[in-house]
Amino acid sequence: MPSGLEAVLGDSRDDGNPVSYEEIVRADERGELLAAGEDALTSWAFNAEFVPPHLGGRLRAADELVRRIRPVFRRDIGLGLGYGVTSLMAAVNVWSAGTQQQQRRAAELLLRGDRLAVAYHELAHGNDFSRNEFEARWEDEQVRLSGTKELINNVACAAAFVLFARTEQGGGPRGHSLFLVENDTAGLVHLPRTQTSGVRGVQLGGLLARDCAVPAGALLGDRGQGVETALRSFQVTRAVLPGLAVGAVDTALRTVVRFAASRRLYGATVLDLPHSQEVLAGAFVDLLVADALATVACRGLHLLPEQASLHAAATKYLVARLLTDAVEDLAVILGARYYLREGPGSIFGKHLRDLPVISLGHAGETACLLAIIAQLPALSRRAWQEPATPPPALFDPAAALPELTFTRLALSSAGRDDVTGLLHSAAEHRPEADIGPKPGALVVSLGDHLRALAERASAIPPLRRGPLADAETFALAENYALLLGAAAAVGVWRARRTRGDTFLGDPRWLTAALARLHARLTRTTAPLPGGTVEWLLRELVCRERDGLSLDLSRTPVLT
């Protein structure tokens, strides 16, 4: 039986359910978040998921958070972001840098059902936020704010917001600070809403301040610590968001499996056609890899916090990429139906429109790759040559985790990476006998790619190690993300085999996963390895029939 939020949201295909797909798509058409969906989340005290236990909430392990709130993302990314995750993006800054009083205030607001907004972005500077211009000046025990913020989710309806403002003339990495500002501050002006092509219910707005006074106690963390706190907090949300997006692709894939099983063409069902089978199996495997990587990144926040800057950036990039590609491939099977804004395929179309926000918003693809590029040379000197043994708990959601300690999240991994080197250790342990001949050979080849990456990364010209990176350097960062994804898959497969999981402990999904990552790495396309398509498809069809999620957790769903 479904439990938790899944049960609260109920059967999404039942038109009598106020939170059905039909109602979700209708609300999206109106440019609103579905009110019944918001009510359901309120009844479950959704915001408590973002508040640590010592402040009265239920926030524990990051990967557990992802699994607990994924049900809303299976149904509606807009609702998940609009009602909730925006508040998480704001709150982590407060948990990371706030005083006890600020933490209590943020917890109080969230637990009574209010929202927090997070105002970093200025259109003029995009991801280059250390050049932002919104200014805060100290004057007689007060801070005076002046400037404009744009594309800020929930800025009009939030009770308070976390503000990123320049506090030194020249800007730069020590030139900005964060503030926790009450939204009813006199003199703040809210700018008109900006419409979006996806997540249409999300309320993007802007903020205008002209010499607006807030108490000096609004400063969050130390003066000049804004960029640093932001970069730490981003690590958490960059790991969590991709994991949530897995939920939307679960529904997209499920919708297409249903269609393919029922639609008859050429005297057979679409599900019987070899091309459809290959696309479905491929999307399924990519979804599993995405979940494996997101799980590793989330658990890494607890277990390898010193390396999280690297792993979270790679995860945000690759998971968003895998998921958007998978949905685009699946659209081909749905044919014209994916383009219709009504009927059973319309939830697919909505997810297809909404998904890009996961890669665009909150540090775009480019920003994530740049965060990796800056670290590549040090990594090439210290990591990747030798086998690594990551903590086994990294791959096993059933294992206990230490608490998340924000101060241990470092700005750079300083050349350490205890995950990717797993490819070498897997290759060392007689991979043919251990994993089977096919994945064994793939693991060996991926290990070779990792050594090649180290070599090429050590030769990146100095000017290309920052924003002036060229296409070749960007490709190295992409390769790194793919190799990390492969290591995550190997790790998850091993952990599940140890636990006797008959599906995830089987080498066949791993073979398919590694083959697909390998193809991306070599910029080629390759069919799925022999014998894997039928096997994957059987599992996929069973899960759809039995109402089980298509991710790693295989949990009952009502979608």
Added chain:
Amino acid sequence: MPTVDRATVTAWLIERVAFYVEREPADIDPTKHLAMYGMDSLYALGLAGDVEDEYGIDLDAAIVWDHPTIEAIAAYVATESE
């Protein structure tokens, strides 16, 4: 840990910064703000890694931000290695 001499660190840092910004070491003034040479917050990550490699001191990028000139970093490294 052997003590490292501040002048040696300064000279070494001048070489590194010159390498990053592709200029002659003679053009790099150790008292000037690194941002003046176009070293932005991302390059600080690379420099922090170099210092760790060379002197075996844990150095977070934030420390480079707090010590934004070559002289300041050299003083920090010399103190840390005592």
